[in-house]
Amino acid sequence: MTDLSRRKLIIGGLAATAGVAGLGVAARLAQKYGLIPPDHGGIYGLGETLTYASHRLLTRHSLAREFSQSQISKPPLANEIAPLNDAYKRLQAGGFADWRLTVTGMVDRPGSFSLAQLKSYPRRSQITQIACEEGWSYIAEWIGVPLSHVLDLVGVQPQARYIVYFSIDPDWWDSIDMSDAMHPQTFLAYGMNGDELPVGNGGPLRMRVPRQLGYKSVKFITHLTATDSLKRFGKGLGSASPEGGYAWYAGI
């Protein structure tokens, strides 16, 4: 073995060791600062983790773009929805008077809210774009109460890291991290374009997460829970989306 190749070998070995150690430290830090998405396993984990981590570093506090009244899409689009189940139809027949939003998990005061209660809280609106992963989009005015307001009412505990939210349709549930949950534009939306939220758009109550693609804005919300780990929910990938092959984080 020549001196040159030995030197190369030593340098290469040191570089590899430093690289592995560096990756280990980076992974530990990323976990600590919440930069690892729940669907980080598997062959696409690298891309997902890079996207989520870079977005968390770049966009944590930024606001989704807002538009003017004149830019609201007319007529408003209502995407296809799955057939409504009997539980939904019963509540619909009663004018949604008995619709409840229950909040559980790592909160000091678990609670249950009627639509009337939610509507009594500070009413906020935003004119934002909803973009579907398929490629289409529309702009609408969304009216509701910021999710952070409800989370403050129930007293989310500091160790909570995610809010998991459930549709009345048991196939649909999703979750967001606390920085999205406490974001001022993340709404529990009950109105649209100055009116009630239409059924086709998720009425009477829909999650609205404007910095992510439309599928994170789950329709027909009935239940929220605060948690420090997504492992206990479904297959532990954070939402129904990764179980159906779609990414958990959809800020793309």
Place this chain on the structure above:
Amino acid sequence: MAESESAQVPLEAYVATTASAVASTASTIPSASVTPRHSALVRITHWITTLCFLALLVTGLEIVVSHPRFYWGETGNVLMTPLFKIPIPSSRSLVPTGYGYVLPDQNGWSRYLHFQAAWIAVLTGLLYVISIFFSGHLRKDLLPGKSDLSWRSFSTTIAGHLRFKRPSESEAWSYNVLQRLSYLFVIFVLFPVMIWTGLAMSPAFVSTFPVTVTSLGGQQSARTIHFFVTIALTVFVLVHFVMICVAGFKRRMLAMITGKMIAGRADTHTEHT
């Protein structure tokens, strides 16, 4: 176009006799046995980018199939008039396509792979671009020389291409002016615009950098430009492939894989046509 040129002449001897007559910017033609035709970094980044491009193309088409309509401006959906439609069936029943059936949904894995390949392509591209500034590859091989930018040089090169003339041996060690300009265009225009329009479709990214989408006229404009750049890059790849076949597929492939440019012996043209 099946003439076979001086196949028996060893490369080095051939190079020595023709080098003086070469009107290319390649100042020296290195000895084939010592200097690789393509540096290891160029070869590795080339093939990673190739794989990423193919993955991005296939998954991108899969994503387009879920909404094969394109718009201009901020918004676009089935209730709006598109700029144009692609006359293919869709993987979503909501899209009126005129076809009586709906294709299976492949968006989940397509999206995962699209963004994964995009990350790898961007990181590889960054490594490549930074390295070519320092290695001299940009200055020596990509930026056209002064003599290349004359009309005479252009017309000679274009005429040669139109006649599918095989490149001279000197060009095996360098790039002609059309190659240089198209590589520069791909590296410094098409790829950056692709990344930019991709990011401009991200609701989270544009919340921090809104000008990246407002300057394009809106999110749907970004999507439409992204599609057009896909076509441009696909045309580039196809032409690139045809040119490799014209110039000698086996030799050029070996040069890009192993770095070694073998002598012209095996490079008879008939095997490719």
